[in-house]
Amino acid sequence: MAFESLSDKLQNVFKNLRSKGRLTEADVKASLKEVKMALLEADVNFKVVKQFINSVTERAVGQDVMNSLTPGQMVIKIVNEEMVALMGSETTEIKLNNSNELTVIMMAGLQGAGKTTTSAKIAGKLKAKGRKPLLVACDVYRPAAIKQLQVNGEKQGVPVFSMGDHQNPVDIAKAAIEHAKNNDLNVVILDTAGRLHVDETMMEELANIQKAIKVDQTIFVVDAMTGQDAVNVAKSFNEQIELDGVILTKMDGDTRGGAALSIRAVTGKPILYVGMGEKLSDLEQFYPDRMASRILGMGDILTLIDKAQSQIDEDKARELNQKIKKATFGYDDLLESLNQVKNMGGIADMLSMLPGVGSQLKNVEVDDSQFSRIEAIILSMTPQERANPDLINPSRKKRIAQGAGVDLSEVNKLAKMLEQMKKMMKQFGGSLPKAGKRGKFKFPFSI
Template sequence: MFDNLSEKLDKALHVLKGHGQITEINVAETLKEVRRALLDADVNFKIAKEFTNRVKEKALGENVLTNLQPGQLMVKIVKDELTQLMGGDVEELNLKGSPSVILMSGLQGSGKTTFSGKLANYLKNKKTKKPLLVACDVYRPAAIDQLHVVGEQIGVEVYSDRENKNPVSIAVAGIKHAKSIGSNVVIIDTAGRLAVDEVMMDEIANIHRAIKPQETLFVVDSMTGQDAVNTAKTFNDILNFDGVILTKLDGDTRGGAAISIKSVVDKPIKFIGTGEKMEAIDVFYPSRMADRILGMGDVVSLVERAQEQFDEEQARKIQKKIAKNRFGFDDFLSQIQQIKKMGNMKDLMGMIPGAGKALKGLDIDDDAFKHIEAIIHSMTPDERSNPNKLNTSRKKRIASGSGRTVQDVNQLLKQFDQMSKMMKMMQGGGGKKMMQMMQNMK
């Protein structure tokens, strides 16, 4: 996500590093590269030019603070302007209705049906809501089936009427059904359409008028860049939607849509999709995204994801096992499962400050834990509970059963032992000792 843009912005801002002061010459040189980086990311030329003009005005109008180098000051100004360009403050959903109705709109292939499920899952788990999904795509083959599969996967009911080919009446009936079963949020998945398809655009406008939704969201594939921004403008002219959802931000996106869509349609980005899993949905925070684009990471989001997957009861059980030296591979496996639920590994690593550069060019497999899980599953329950029993013959059997080598098994045992010692140290109040050890490792 934004890898290419981040790299080019880093090079552009590097121009000022080492300079004792900000001058019109070195600022112009820096901003020329910044503008080029934005254009390469498929940001609209006019927006890129206005952006760099604002940065230039602020940079030349500021005295360099005693504790900030010119390069640091420029990074701060660019970060602040990027934040404002992408919306400034975070925008929440309007869920005041009873039930609250959310209308999903967008192009064909934008990931609208999948994201409807993600949003339902998010509202169910984060906001403790009882959502209902309504299938109003009566054109795409198997669209209704897809929504039912998604609903079953996340434990959310789906309303559909296969005999009815009128999306407006299906949407109205879906809201009525939601009231009868006590659902307080209705998410209406409509057919994907082309902006130039007048009949389809009239249809979604009719749905909008009939149900009067609290939220109308435009779902856009972020990999389509500036085309997505232009399409958003066309949809907004007809629907006057409330917010944008950017999908597929985990892909090879240049980032132009995320950076410029707010400026073009004056509507906030409310959510982003960061993977295929139903949990791969994030509230869009402009300031955090600006940090990530500039290679500063996003520790706050990383911590929030970790907290979401934190199981207090399981943590207490593990603490007791650590205290009694009974922490085994089954416990290790459960920790891996919690990490996997946080999202794809490259996205998680990108949230760590400075990790973007270190990971450049590396292909981080989302199945990075697969071989570890294979080794553990090749152990007997007794071996998983008592790792000390793993002698040479047992290791050979485990390696053979998991399709790995004995060296791989030994490496896992070493990592497990190190992790156990660290957890034991933390458990025993050895935080200071551990900090000293880490400092000595530098």
């Protein structure tokens, strides 16, 4: 997971700071030296690290911090604030014209950065906001690029404009704009061609598109896993075609995080979104404060809430809440609850956003396959049994186990799990599950 190593190192530094009570200037400087090394190892740009440490030091060795009752916490607060400032302080949206006026967005980047998939993800987000996007296949060189865009466009329910390969991308862009105007579409997203490295031909093509049509936003898509290279490439693109913003992809991978912490400071361009997976829904708005919170091990409750609001059906949630209050929560309701969690990205993804839990999950295999087994057991019950669990006697349990292809003990564990859930719901709604140091993560009432 992104930032895992950096986050662990920073949390160790902060743990030592908190344990000291009173701090000397030497304590602060020694801690910040460790922070500096952790950032450099995370592939953060050297000049960015130097400026960051200077800014933190200037604030952290002041009398207000040294004389504070909790100087360690004050230093951590300063590190957090400076990290937010480093990544841009404010959240930046893609700038769109009025809905009755066309907005043209040009996606740029190297081959393999995920530009085509990201174009479709952006189209889906804009459609959900009430816009009428058109995806445009301007990559006429990469085999299957047009087909990939068409498949992703269909999945998002967004039309795709293509003139086939061997066509001039400038002509395609011009024709796409006319098509959008004639079909009442108000956002045109140009999926342009990339290369394996920055070259003159690619830059010239992008510049020609910008000259031929009015491009409102030029967005650079870059693979976060390339670290410092991502920053250098973004800088090169910005110098030649003037970018408006950046999207970092593959932030869910084993990336050291240097790109996210450097790119804003080096290019002066905001990070708009981060790609957190391969699904077309896996694109998160970039919030500098939330990202800093994740890096420093403070969790990311607000993003978790956003995910819940976008994925959970409010009517069903209200209905479930009423059933919980009346203690009529049955197996259908349990299945519905688990499906909602699954839609939010799974247990591991959710728990990593809770303060202090992400570090506990390190080296722990989170077993989401339990969902499938629970689902199989519940679907082997009759509608009456699902609605009224008290009907399920030993002979029925045996039949359910055979139908689900599981051992009888698993049906018994599920029954116990439901009972425990009901008790917890009556009390408060349950406590956070604990993650052990090794082995598989399990629900507190796991089967």
